[in-house]
Amino acid sequence: MTAGLRRAAAFLRRPGTLVGLILLALILASILAPVIAPDDPEDLVATKLMPPSGAHLMGTDQLGRDVLSRVLYGGRYTLLSAAVAVLIAAGAGIPLGLIAGYVRAWPAALIMRVMDVMLAFPGLLLALVIVTIVGQGLPSVTVAIGIAFIPIFVRLVYGAVLSARGADYVLAARLIGCSPGRIVVRHILPNISGQIIVVVSSAFGWAILTGTVLNFLGFGVQPPTPEWGADLAASKDWLSQGWWACTFPGLAIAIAILAANYFGDAWAVGSGRRWRRRRSASPALEASTSLVGPAAVAASPEEARP
Amino acid sequence: MLNFIARRLLLAIPVLLGVSILVFLVLYLIPGDPAQILLFGSSPTPEQVEQLRQQLGLDQPLPTQFVHFLSRVLHGDLGQSYVTSQNVASEIWLNAGPTFVLTFAAMGVGIVIGAPVGIVSGVRPGSWLDRIGTAFVVLGTSVPFFWLALVLILIFAVNLGWLPSLGTGSPQAIVLPAVALGWSLAAVIARLLRNSLVDIYLQPYILVARAKGLSGRAILVRHALKNALIPVVTILGLQFGNLLAGAVVIEVIFGRNGVGSYLVQAITAKDIPAVQGVVLFIAVVYIVVNLIVELVYGFLDPRIRRGWTSA
Numbered sequence: 001m002t003a004g005l006r007r008a009a010a011f012l013r014r015p016g017t018l019v020g021l022i023l024l025a026l027i028l029a030s031i032l033a034p035v036i037a038p039d040d041p042e043d044l045v046a047t048k049l050m051p052p053s054g055a056h057l058m059g060t061d062q063l064g065r066d067v068l069s070r071v072l073y074g075g076r077y078t079l080l081s082a083a084v085a086v087l088i089a090a091g092a093g094i095p096l097g098l099i100a101g102y103v104r105a106w107p108a109a110l111i112m113r114v115m116d117v118m119l120a121f122p123g124l125l126l127a128l129v130i131v132t133i134v135g136q137g138l139p140s141v142t143v144a145i146g147i148a149f150i151p152i153f154v155r156l157v158y159g160a161v162l163s164a165r166g167a168d169y170v171l172a173a174r175l176i177g178c179s180p181g182r183i184v185v186r187h188i189l190p191n192i193s194g195q196i197i198v199v200v201s202s203a204f205g206w207a208i209l210t211g212t213v214l215n216f217l218g219f220g221v222q223p224p225t226p227e228w229g230a231d232l233a234a235s236k237d238w239l240s241q242g243w244w245a246c247t248f249p250g251l252a253i254a255i256a257i258l259a260a261n262y263f264g265d266a267w268a269v270g271s272g273r274r275w276r277r278r279r280s281a282s283p284a285l286e287a288s289t290s291l292v293g294p295a296a297v298a299a300s301p302e303e304a305r306p
Numbered sequence: 307m308l309n310f311i312a313r314r315l316l317l318a319i320p321v322l323l324g325v326s327i328l329v330f331l332v333l334y335l336i337p338g339d340p341a342q343i344l345l346f347g348s349s350p351t352p353e354q355v356e357q358l359r360q361q362l363g364l365d366q367p368l369p370t371q372f373v374h375f376l377s378r379v380l381h382g383d384l385g386q387s388y389v390t391s392q393n394v395a396s397e398i399w400l401n402a403g404p405t406f407v408l409t410f411a412a413m414g415v416g417i418v419i420g421a422p423v424g425i426v427s428g429v430r431p432g433s434w435l436d437r438i439g440t441a442f443v444v445l446g447t448s449v450p451f452f453w454l455a456l457v458l459i460l461i462f463a464v465n466l467g468w469l470p471s472l473g474t475g476s477p478q479a480i481v482l483p484a485v486a487l488g489w490s491l492a493a494v495i496a497r498l499l500r501n502s503l504v505d506i507y508l509q510p511y512i513l514v515a516r517a518k519g520l521s522g523r524a525i526l527v528r529h530a531l532k533n534a535l536i537p538v539v540t541i542l543g544l545q546f547g548n549l550l551a552g553a554v555v556i557e558v559i560f561g562r563n564g565v566g567s568y569l570v571q572a573i574t575a576k577d578i579p580a581v582q583g584v585v586l587f588i589a590v591v592y593i594v595v596n597l598i599v600e601l602v603y604g605f606l607d608p609r610i611r612r613g614w615t616s617a
Binding site: 114116122123125128129131205209212213217219239240243246247250255261262 | 320459578
């Protein structure tokens, strides 16, 4: 066996590879939907509620649309919306966390008190409140989730910066005369990027869950647009006549969340960082990984555990 | 201990104040004139809008309005629904019962399923039972709870016909919603309990217990579990909010009455006072539950109390 093959085999055996490939496959399938989908997702191509067959691998739904095509196209809305939501949350949360963690004084107090208030609402409830304010539709749902998830990143970065402040490399940077801005962006941020990647990955999973819930409740896309959560809601009344129309979009959501959740974990294990074990033993992080995304977290990771 | 309780209570006040400011602002953050928004759908005359504006004090400066809002809320008055014209506080009061029943039933499901799985996995990490437990955790945290609800309906209500799928009528009607809502909590409890037990079994004090000849069961029950359960108490508090929020969806799916289905109706109808009332209610319940959990936590674990009083 050549060295290249051995390296490839070792890569395939790594825990993150499988979930990473699943995630990649889902994203590719969504991007390539117009090429690989057998039918137009909004066309009534066959009889209503036909069971899975050679012509329609996942059957047809209550209106006679091809379920496979709807799942493929639906991923574009579901996954893109979740990705944009995480971008909004990280884009706002990381700078706020850096400021709160390094500048301290009144900006820190102000930012962290606002985050406390946001965390006093369960994530899904906060997203529902924001949807009430900005209105319904997929863009609103995306923005709502993005805003509701900001505290996750602020908390993470704030805690990480606080513990990095006293580190030798930060003292060294200060000693050679780096400005606070440079220390934060060029020294601290790269050092906590591993933790950020893990949380981005999990947040993507929570955003998929929260987004499909909001679409399921009818606050997101309007028919006939295909979206996993909305398709579940539309086909749930025909559950007894055809299980497939409801099962496949749900399965897609479950696989996407699984891949997103465990990609972060595997990344942490793969890059051999010990902090992940410590953090995952903390109730605060545990609490946020279930049901509806970010739960309120005890005042700080240190407080949550003696 | 009294000092600890007083400190925690004082810390909750700014959060409660912030929450009420946010809820108060919902009406003003919606683009458009608040009076018009409140009269949504009734195509009001300008006189009616003006009358409502004066009646609600919408012509006064914001801080004054907030003080009015706060004193109203503190007196238990959450305003009137603009759709049903009912008192929002009494509607929430009526709906709170079924939601709490559902939430606590889900919590029960979470504990009854999650704790045994976590203990079995944690006592023998790496065994085949632990592998099954881990698979359960992976599935529990990944399967979306609202899809699980549909799958449960399909299997147990439609195909087997064992349990009712809709309504709040019979006592059995709680089973499927509670399992759907509590399933992921069970996974969270199982993983947390497993991880803390694995850590604890490596501690020297467990070695001491073994050395003095205690049986495995005595070590587990009297020494390991006592410490492992402390973080579980915190999780139950933090998860309470998630369960309340998840109940919103579960109530809609199973056609149950409760604050959740009331909230969804209110958002759909743009019934702002009702939305404000429910959101405030859930947030306050969530804060109070976590306050209680922290106090219980401090009571269970002297290290926390002492850490606080010396700080």
